[in-house]
Amino acid sequence: MEYISLEKKVDNYDIEVIIEKYKNGEIKNNDTVKVKGYIHRIRKMSGFAFVILRTSRRLIQSVFTDGESKGSLDNYEEEDTVILTGTIVNDERSKMGFELRVIEIEKLSGPIETLPIVINKKQVDCNIDVLLDNRIITMRNPYERAIFKLVDGILFAFRDFLRKEGFTEFIPPKIVQAGAEGGADMFQIEYFDKLAYLNQSPQMYKQIMVGVFNKVFTTSPVFRAEKHGTRRHINEFEGLDLEMGFIDSFEDIMVLEARMMKYLVDVLNKDYALELEEINLKLPEVKDIPMIKFAEVKDLIAKEYNRPYRDKFDLEPEEEKLIGKYFNEKYNSQFVFVTHYPEKKRPFYAKEDPKDSNYTLSFDLLLNGAEITTGGQRINDYNEQVAKMQRRGMDITQFEDYLTMHKYGMPPHGGLGIGLERLSMKLLQLENIRMTTAFPRDMERLRP
Amino acid sequence: MEYISLEKKVDNYDIEVIIEKYKNGEIKNNDTVKVKGYIHRIRKMSGFAFVILRTSRRLIQSVFTDGESKGSLDNYEEEDTVILTGTIVNDERSKMGFELRVIEIEKLSGPIETLPIVINKKQVDCNIDVLLDNRIITMRNPYERAIFKLVDGILFAFRDFLRKEGFTEFIPPKIVQAGAEGGADMFQIEYFDKLAYLNQSPQMYKQIMVGVFNKVFTTSPVFRAEKHGTRRHINEFEGLDLEMGFIDSFEDIMVLEARMMKYLVDVLNKDYALELEEINLKLPEVKDIPMIKFAEVKDLIAKEYNRPYRDKFDLEPEEEKLIGKYFNEKYNSQFVFVTHYPEKKRPFYAKEDPKDSNYTLSFDLLLNGAEITTGGQRINDYNEQVAKMQRRGMDITQFEDYLTMHKYGMPPHGGLGIGLERLSMKLLQLENIRMTTAFPRDMERLRP
Incomplete structure (x- = not known):
């Protein structure tokens, strides 16, 4: 009988592994290595x-010398x-610490026609x-893909932080019989002989799970059939949702989120430095976060910028921008919690x-x-x-x-929801939410 | 200005935190603690x-003594x-190392009627x-919820293993214009003025992402409009999918999966021991995994069990069971890789x-x-x-x-797909796949 051995490790010529070994001395100047990748440029x-070889996170410079390197680049x-x-050649100018001198290049595959767009x-x-x-193909561009790698980092950090805090992950259904928020703006499905909908929020399910595990989270798709094609809306997005029981106050949720934002930024700065450098971005510093009541901040902004508001029950987009500006300038904070939203504008489950x-x-x-999270305490009685x-x-x-x-009994509880793409857009300072998602879905776009 | 401080930690009276502190001596015999939870039984x-207090992972015994404890249990x-x-009272018989003597119980909320079912x-x-x-409410039962906690562990271990192996997570779209495998058995959606479908597999998307990040994975929902209501089918499930480039052979994928299975079982044994004990389960040991060709194993089983097969191109469910039995008995392995499936029965992208x-x-x-994974090398030319x-x-x-x-050029690559619920069902030895998922969707079931 043949076996797949647990001892076998596959070497698929990963430059990240080679760099690690170079750092701890297992691989040295003049050693021969194999690296896989795409030819990015000659x-x-x-x-x-x-x-220039393109590997999963880098562009690696190698030198092909006519007569010395085998074959021809033709x-x-x-x-x-x-x-x-x-061959490894020490080179202090390289981020890796070395350059490669080509001995041989083995071709595995290639395009059958010239790319329609320069990447x-x-x-x-x-x-x-x-x-x-x-x-x-545009995703293969180093700038583009750095964005998706950073989104991967945000997703990781959200889950990792919550697991360390004792949260349990659960999986909400995506196909539902009725809407979480009442049923407007939902996509309809033919579900065998029934009508069903795509869920627009895991709200009900995360509250149910508080009764089971107390602290719960999910990262899962939500669907909104909203007919606006703005730069900050898409119709399918990834919801980062959490809910926790036995809270003393809705401030407990804000305390958790402030620490989560700090964790997230720390993770990106530490493990995603290559990508932050690629898109030339300095992330906001997360310090103590100012908080102010809705009614208070509306009056403050109206007075400060001499701009009367029209909407009494919600923040106008222009107002949100001015709040951002105000707290940046006066309190040196890119984050602000606005609290105590009007009952009229919050869902039926808001306490x-x-x-x-x-x-x-x-x-x-x-x-x-711009708003990146909505949260609060829920009615539990x-x-x-x-x-x-x-x-x-x-x-x-x-x-x-x-x-x-x-x-059947629910403890005092509350939670929050974050749209991964909206958060990514604001954190990475992108102009269009579609840039944060590999395969965006909007009114016009169903492909690829 | 008020602030949400990063230094503030919320104490929501978590028994797991108390147990940690008890173990390292911060909390001792006779100390007073507060614990939140549900009253499970009196x-x-x-x-x-x-x-008996039910916390997120335990049943905790406490003693209420008339006259000593405050108030009445009425x-x-x-x-x-x-x-x-x-009050903490050392007690070696308790898993936590202590029992609680009730000083006082503060009620936060309660059911408004008796539960319709005993949990x-x-x-x-x-x-x-x-x-x-x-x-x-049945999910609140300790046996039931232990299953979901273990599923949470499987999901965690899958992602954690792959991240350590240098994989990048991506998010495939769920709403698509056409099917990955040709379009049969898909749910139809009204997508604004267009027709669209719910994706039945992230296959195309994970292959695309190999061209970007080389090693990629996703955990995301897939939808199958199949009209069978068996114990091992549901219509919405969580796909654990991975794909990797620059493989030398499709065996590379099996080597990765064998190590992943080992990692997964190790994680559950280590961090989910409470739940394994709750459902009284010993997980299979993962050792080197036997592998055998499809054609070979069919003949072997036919001969060994004197059972001629009818289907030349696929494994019959009865055959799968006998393969399980055979390898368990002869090779002491609960896992088997069956390789080299007939071209006829594999999708168009199979190499x-x-x-x-x-x-x-x-x-x-x-x-x-029973099959828990399908994988292989893909055509890249x-x-x-x-x-x-x-x-x-x-x-x-x-x-x-x-x-x-x-x-535009793809390296040799391959991958695999696992249905989280199917894997959970087999690993946890459950009889019905619906038991592994909190909110199963099948032909009859759209609620809760």
């Missing part, structure tokens, strides 16, 4: 050429995949529609402020003048929830599952 | 009572959420339909065996007689892929996005 000089072109055998410049030079239409029922025990976190639904004229028979958890 | 004795019932103040026995005593209809094009460079991993599509009579204009990546 720069021919007189008698030699620079071959048979190679950009986007060939190759295994390059080379081996610093950035892809085209408008966003062309960028997205050609996503399959009202016992001191003033026109407001809720809720908050948004703003980063540089059955009678209070039913009464609020009735005040709003809701049909409680439509919320049987929702009310079942309250019926 | 057992009244003469002059005292046992109050005001408490099962599923009340409480904060229990108690505070060892297991919930009802059939699976009743169990699932009442999921919101054919250069030695015999009737077979593919593919594998399934079987655990105790454009012309080879087009030729194969044409041989199969496929319309290549329908696969423009798929072929675009091949057109």
Whole structure:
């Protein structure tokens, strides 16, 4: 009988492994190594050429010398995949600490036609529609893919932080019979002989799971059939959701989030420095985060910038920007918590402020003048929830599952929701949310 | 200005934190602690009572003594959420090392009616339909929730292993224009004025991402509109998918998976021992994994068990079971890799065996007689892929996005897909896949 051995490790010629070994002395100057990758660019000089190899996180410079290196570069072109055998040559100018002198290049595969768009410049030079239409290859551009690597880092940091805090991950359903927030703006599905919907929020499910594991989170897709095609909306996004029980106050959720943001920025600075350098970005510093009440900040901004507001119950986009500016300038903070949003604008499950029922025990976190999180304390008492639904004229028979958890006892609890793409857009200072997602879905876009 | 301080830590009376502190001496015999939780059960004795508190991972025994403990238990019932103040009393019989003597119980909330189903026995005593209809409360049962905690562990271990191996996570779209495998068995959506589908596999997307990051993975929902209601099928499940480039052979994928399975079992044994004990399960030992060719194992099983097979091109469920039995008995292995599946039964992107094009460079991993993984090497050459599509009579204009990546150069690559629920079912030895998922979706079930 043949076996797959647990001892066997596959060497797929990973430059990151080689760099590690170089750092701890296992690989030295003049050693021969094999590196896999794409040929990103060839720069021919007189008698030699620079071959720039693209590996999963780097561009590696190697030198092909006519007569010394084996064969000829005539048979190679950009986007060939190759295994390059080379000699390590110490070089302090290189980030890796060394350069490679080519001994031999083995071609594994190559493009069958020239790329329709140049991807081996610093950035892809085209408008966003062309960028997205050609996503399959434009993502190979080092600037573009650095964004996705950073998004990977944000996703990792969110989960890692919460696991360390004792949270349990759960999986909410995506196909549902009715909507979490009442049913507007949902995509309809033919589900065998029934009608169903794509879930627009895991809200009900995360509250249910508080009754099971107390502290829970999920990272899962949510769907919104909203008909606006702005730069900050897409119709399918990744929700980062958490919920926790036995809170003393909704401030507990803000305390958790402040520490989470700090953790996230620390992770990116530490483990994703290559990508931050690639997109030339300095992340915001996370310090203690100012918090201010909704009603208070509206008056403050109106007064400070001599700009009367029209919407009493919500922050206008222009107001959000001014809040960002104000707290940046006066308090040197890119983050602000705005608390106690009006009852009118918050969902039916938001807990009202016992001191003033026109407001809720809720908050948004703003980063540089845009909302990146919505959170708050939820109603946990059955009678209070039913009464609020009735005040709003809701049909409680439509919320049987929702009310079942309250019926059988729920601790005081609250949580928050973050759109991964919105957070990424603001954190990475991108102009269009579509840049943060490999395969965005909007009113016009279903491909690739 | 008020601030949310990064220094503030919220104490929400977590028993796991208290146990940690007890172990390292910060909390000692006779100290007073506060613990949050649900009242799971009250057992009244003469002059005292046992109050069993349910926390996120445990049942904690505390003793309420009439006259000594404050108040009376008459005001408490099962599923009340409480904060229990108690005295630590060393007790070697307890898993925690101590018991609690109740000083006071503060009630936070409670059920408004008696539970329709008993959840505070060892297991919930009802059939699976009743169990699932009442999921919101049956999940609170310690046996039930142990399963979901273990699924959380599997999900964690999958991602953690791959990150340590240098893989990058990506997010595939869930709404797509066409199907990955050709379009059968997909759910249809009304997507604004277009028709769209729910993705049945991230196959195309993970291959595209190999061209970007080389080693990639995703954990994301996939949807299958299959009309069978068996114990091992659901219509929405969580796909654990990975793909890697620059492989030398499809065996590289099996080597990776064998090590991943070992890692997974190690993680569960180490960090999820409480839950394994709760469901009384010993996980399989992962050693070197036997591998055998499809054609060979079919003949072997037919001969060994004197059972001629009917289906030449696939494993029959009965055959899979016998393979499980055979390798368990003869080779003491609960895992088996079956390799080189017939070309006829594998998808259009499967790479054919250069030695015999009737077979593919593919594998399934079987655990105790059932398939838990499908994987293999993919075609990476454009012309080879087009030729194969044409041989199969496929319309290549329908696969423009798929072929675009091949057109511009793809390294040799392969990968695998695991259904989280199927893996969990087999690993945890459950009889119905619905038991592994909090909110299963099948032909009959869209709630809760």
